[in-house]
Amino acid sequence: MTEPQWWQSAVVYQIYPRSFADSDGDGIGDLGGILAKVDHLARLGVDVVWLSPVYPSPQDDAGYDISDFQDIEPVFGSLEIFDQLLAALHERGIKLVMDLVVNHTSDEHAWFQQARRSKDDPKRDWYWWRPPREGMTGGDPGAEPTNWGSFFSGSAWEWDESTGEYYLHLFSKKQPDLNWENREVREAVYAMMRWWLDRGVDGFRMDVINMISKAVQPDGSLPDGVVSHGLYGDGTPLFTDGPRIHEYLAEMNREVFAGRDGQFLTVGEMPGVTIDEAIRYTDPARAEVDMVFQFEHVTLDQGPGGKWDVQPLRLTDVKASLGRWQAGLAEVGWNSLYWNNHDQPRAVSRYGSDAPEHRVRSAKCLATVLHLHRGTPYVYQGEELGMTNFPFGGIGDFRDIESLNHYAEATGHGEDPEDVLKALRYMGRDNARTPVQWDDSANAGFTTGTPWIAVNPNHTEINASAQIDDEDSVFAHYRRVIELRHTEKVVATGDFTMLLADHDQIYAFVRSEPGTALLVLANMSNETAVADQIPDAAEWERAEVLLTNAPSPEPSQPRLSLQPWEARVYRRRTDG
Structure with a gap:
């Protein structure tokens, strides 16, 4: 990519409205609640807000089942309040990206x-x-x-x-x-997208957009999938990255964005996408989407039985996956960077450690590692506070249709209910959907009513009020890593080189451009680790520490010795 794009140095913040902040006491987050918290977003320093669906919906799948694409669900507010929110964000230099859900209605x-x-x-x-x-x-x-x-x-x-x-x-x-083979469907979708852009929104995050093209046969039929386990065939090869998907996205780009003034962002959520396909989707010359969400790294703790077949997560696998995507999109295309979102468990509980002695430092460590990669980072609401998974008890504590359906099906087929619950507690989407923890009051400052899903009891310790003025907090560290992307060009567009790929504790890589190199070192474990195996270790030991999440090492300790969950960023000026 020859000319840097604005979104290469941007950071996106995802809001799941139902769980962000409630302004009217009905226990459900809404646009008024978001409007009251825009200064929190501005203080954090993010550039874009991605708003999960706020359209009219029966809420069977928490708003991803849309009954009207051009209005606001009354539970969340109105178009008038939406316009106020959009204006408030724009006044603070923050763009707003809508969730586009057009594989289905x-x-x-x-x-x-x-x-x-x-x-x-x-x-x-x-x-x-x-x-x-x-x-x-x-x-x-x-x-x-x-x-x-x-x-x-x-x-x-x-x-x-x-x-x-x-x-x-x-x-x-x-x-x-929806049947995207039908031209009228596509025209209706494009008209709806133009309507939102005319209203002032700044782009779209496109839900499962690589599933809109199905492998329809000449006679109009759809083929069966291969049955590997369970009762049903795997249809994903027949509706993922389908035969007309690139045609549809190029057409969408022409019909919706061509000729418009402004800086827009288009992000395609694409389960199962390969690196080769991602290059095609995000190649600027093809004019399809700016970046994609890929899911490879969020399946590394899943066994052959799928999402609920939970396996131990190995750091070497995480590095191999993210490193492969860094290398694959190094010359053409662009990465989206994320640990968690509304569909994934909390990052600290999955990739870090939510043990009391490690939670704060591991949350900062995860932020450092992710945001120093090449790509556009995404912060999911509450991640900047180090929020954790919820201590679910029985199935009655869950709200998500995916979890409830799986529990009913699995126990109905004879699986031990406690084994099913164990997987749900770790992997269930409700972990990400408990209310944002604003303060230590009864409902964490989320609502004056009864929250639609229970607030995590650890909100008395983990909350925004306790962190925003604390320079040693998780929130303050997120501010620092976000600012680093804005001020250090090498963070946004520099080259990426993975180091110590086989080390099972240390995540290490170099970001470089002519004149500057950054070394990122992170000990992603509960034990001390030493990173003296890195190339040019002696030079790096003498380099400037640009960012850290822990006190400086004792003089008697090797400078490249890392405490549990310690992360450091070194900066060195180079001749190149």
Whole structure:
């Protein structure tokens, strides 16, 4: 990439509105709550806010089942309050990116309501409708048009008795998939996107956007997936990075963004995307999206049984994965950097240590490592405070449809309920969705009412009020790493070189550009480690310490000796 782009030195903050801040006491976060906290975002120093869905929705999948793309869910507020929030962010130099969810709609969207009226309705082909398998009766086991499983358990097809056909839903049965083969669908989506840009938003994070192109056969059928385990076939190779996906994204870019003034950001969430495909998606010459979310590093603690088959996480695997993406997109394309989001467990509990003696330092360590990579970092709400996973008890503590469906299916097939709960406690999405901890009051300052999901009891210790004026806090450290990206050009655009790839405690790499080199050293373990194996160790020992999360080592200790979860950034001026 020859000309640096504004988003290369930017940091994005994700807000999950339901859990951020509640302004009206109904126990659910809303736009008014976000509006009241914009100074928190400005003080942190972020450049962009990504707002998870706030559109009208039955909330079957926490707002990712949208019933109207061009309005605001009353629980969250109104378009008037949205405009106030947008203006308040812009006044502080912060852009706003909306969540674009167009692989599917809610089954309560007017488009789908019309489509299911009859097989002859003009909107029928806006969705994937198919008859039962030949010779079988609709609704019977195995009669589904394909054997694809849903990401939320069960079949990806739902029988519609009134019209005698199945409709496709890769996620909840209340989230029917849109048929992007239909030109009218694409035109309607592009018109909606232009409407939001005209309102002043600054781009889109595109939910599972690489699933919009399905491998439809010449006769209109969809093929079965391979059955490796469980009851259903794996359809992902048949609807991930499909045959027309690049055509659709290039068309979207032309139809929505071409000819507009302004600096926009487009981020494609792309489960299963490969490096080669990511290069194509993010190559500026192709004009598709600016960057992608890839999921390789968030599957490293999952076994062959999938998400709920939890395995130990090895640092060498994390380094191999992130390092591969750094190398793969070094010349063309761009990385998104994240540890957690609304769909992932809390970073400290997964990649760090939430033990009391390590939590603060490991949270700072994770921030240092991630933000010093090449790419655009994302901070998920509460991450800047070092928030942790929730101590879930029984299944009644969970709210997420994915977790509830998995528990019902797994225990129904004879799995030990406690074993199922153990996986849910570690991996469940509700870990990320407990309310942001603003202070040490009864509901952590999130609401004056009863929160829709319980507040983590550790909010009495971990909260924003206790951290914002403490220069040794996790919040203060996040401010420092964010500022470093703004002030040190090498952090934004410098080259990346991984070191000590096989070390099972130390994460080490160099960022460099002509005249400057940075060494990042992080001990991502509970034991002391020494990084004297790095190249040019003697020179680095004499270099300036630009950033650290721990006191300086004792004179009697080797300078490259690292305490548990200690991270340092060294700066050295070079001749190049």
